[in-house]
Amino acid sequence: MSLRLLTSLLLLLCSTQTFARLNILITEGVNSARPIAVIPFKWLGAGEKPKELARIIADDLRSSGLFFPISIEKMPKTPSKSENVDYALWHKLGVEAIVMGEIKPTEEVGKYTVTYELLDVLTGNMGMVGLSPVLEKRRSTLTVSQFRNFSHRISNVVYKKLTGERGAFLTHIAYIAVDYSSPYPYQLRISDYDGYAEKLVLRSKQPIMSPAWSPDGHKLAYVSFEMHKSQIYVQDIYTQKRELITSFPKINGAPSWSPDGKQLAFVLSKDGQAEIYTLNLHSKKLTRITHNRVIDTEPSWSPDGKSLVFTSERGGRPQIYQVNIASMQTKRITWEGDMNLGGTITPDGDSLVLVSRSNGQYKISVQDLVSGDLRTLTKTQLDESPSVAPNGSMIIYSTVYKGHKGLALVSMDGRFKANIPAQKGDVKSPAWSPFLN
Secondary structure (H helix, E strand, C coil): CCCCCCCCCCCCCCCCCCCCCCCCEEEECCCCCEEEEECCCEECCCCCCCCCHHHHHHHHHHHCCCEEECCHHHCCCCCCCHHHCCHHHHHHCCCCEEEEEEEEECCCCCEEEEEEEEEEHHHHHHCCCCCCCEEEEEEEEEEHHHHHHHHHHHHHHHHHHHHCCCCCCCCEEEEEEECCCCCCCEEEEEEECCCCCCEEEEEECCCEEEEEECCCCCEEEEEECCCCCCEEEEEECCCCCEEEEECCCCCEEEEEECCCCCEEEEEECCCCCCEEEEEECCCCCEEECCCCCCCEEEEEECCCCCEEEEEECCCCCCEEEEEECCCCCEEECCCCCCEEEEEEECCCCCEEEEEEEECCEEEEEEEECCCCCEEECCCCCECEEEEECCCCCEEEEEEEECCEEEEEEEECCCCCEEEECCCCCEEEEEEECCCCC
16 A cells, blocks of 8 residues: 555553554645545444444545545535436535445444445536446455454545545554553554554564565564663564574664565674674575675665665765675665665665764665666655555654654655654664565
């Protein structure tokens, strides 16, 4: 889903019993969003309607940075079927598309039939014979517990139909929460992209760092200091089973999964300075990738799995380099600014997202890998740990807000921005999951 999809991201900090919802503060990008209507779904049963699908869908689309759902008060009518829509009324409001539907209880207790439609207002207003304004129409039978995920699925369909890109509303976020008032101040947590279904993966009295998702979204690699030294673990987020991957002397850090999930790249200093290594997770074969007497760190795989980008001081100051795994040939790929670090190639392989320091300030930037052009996306002063949404549309990253570590969002074009400040303690090191089924 796009990185644009997070206006209601909730991150739950503190202990496992205490929830502290984070508020998304959108700072830029609302005025350029496309008007859309998400009409409350009509309830065809008796008693209280189970859940509000329309609200979740509207929140998803608003948080994408691309769409602006109009308020219910501004809607001229609230139909539930396409045959009852007066397209001229919606066209006058500038609304581009309409999402509507119905919820009806089935004969089986606890199950409901949900029908929804996505309509193109311009096509409907033109009224051309043979050209249907219905872009999508589906029906599913659900339990109440499935309503939230189904709402995200509807949002994904709407996003895909209206942008041509895959939506990321069914993704997860992993992050480190730090609350020094807790007996276990360091906590690795995950949640749905919008903060629901939050889950504690690990808590520790010692630091946890650098969470990284496996390509199938089932596991996390991370660095833990729970044994009073750095160690890399891989943990299944469903079974909680975990495996110790490296525990060499000195540095074990910055794990990164290969796109096929068969290898991990990471940093070890067992032979002197910090260098990049890869590990075949099946054979356990360890391969040293870099051989310099300088610090090489922060490896990240290219989307095709043929190379790694990493940060190195071999040029005097930290810059980003790329090494071909087969030939071991290395080239420098960043040149602008005082230093550049934390590079990640976007899913389409066209750009490099990175942290760029200029005039003492660290900002999230993106560099075109063909032209070399570098664009700064953020305006704050200490931005780090960028993670790209699996559809390449948004970036989530760590920043400082009112003296505390928190998260923030920026669209790949820099137009949409949002702060996600921590209400208690700090939140840092976000990692966006791959697409999930």
